[in-house]
Each structure stands twice: as C-alpha cells, then as structure tokens.
Amino acid sequence: xxxxxxxxxxxxxxxxxxxxxxxxxxxxxxxxxxxxxxxxxxxxxxxxxxxxxxxxxxxxxxxxxxxxxxxxxxx
Numbered sequence: 001x002x003x004x005x006x007x008x009x010x011x012x013x014x015x016x017x018x019x020x021x022x023x024x025x026x027x028x029x030x031x032x033x034x035x036x037x038x039x040x041x042x043x044x045x046x047x048x049x050x051x052x053x054x055x056x057x058x059x060x061x062x063x064x065x066x067x068x069x070x071x072x073x074x075x
Contacts, residue, residue, distance in 0.1 A: 004012075017025065 020028075
C-alpha cells in the first residue's frame with residue numbers, strides 16, 4: 001500500500017490522534033456516517049421515495065392553538 005509498512009501506518013494513526021484528539025475524530029466519523037446515510041437515502045428508488053413522500057403528506061396534526069400570556073402582551 002503505497003510502500004508504507006504497518007509500522008508507518010500505526011505512526012501516522014498516532015500522530016492523527018494526537019493532533020485531532022479522540023473526541024474530534026469521533027465527531028468527524030459521526031458526521032461522515034450521517035453524510036453517507038443521507039446520500040444513500042437520496043439515491044433510493046424514485047418510486048419508493050414518492051411513496052414515502054405521499055405517506056408523509058397524509059399525516060396531519062389535529063389540535064388548536066392557544067395564546068399564552070406572553071403572546072397576549074405582544075398584541
């Protein structure tokens with residue numbers, strides 16, 4: 001692999017962990033995973049996506065809005 005021995009790869013990994021820290025690497029991995037998941041969802045079959053969109057549009061929220069005291073002060 002590009003002429004790098006396992007020892008070189010371990011050394012590079014240690015330097016990366018020291019520079020970025022484990023929490024930042026964890027966040028970067030989580031962000032990358034979310035991006036890949038979003039990309040996969042965007043590449044779904046268009047018919048399946050249209051069906052899911054129809055299901056989402058069929059959902060409605062029943063209820064009434066009430067004014068709070070703070071809202072009454074603004075009016």
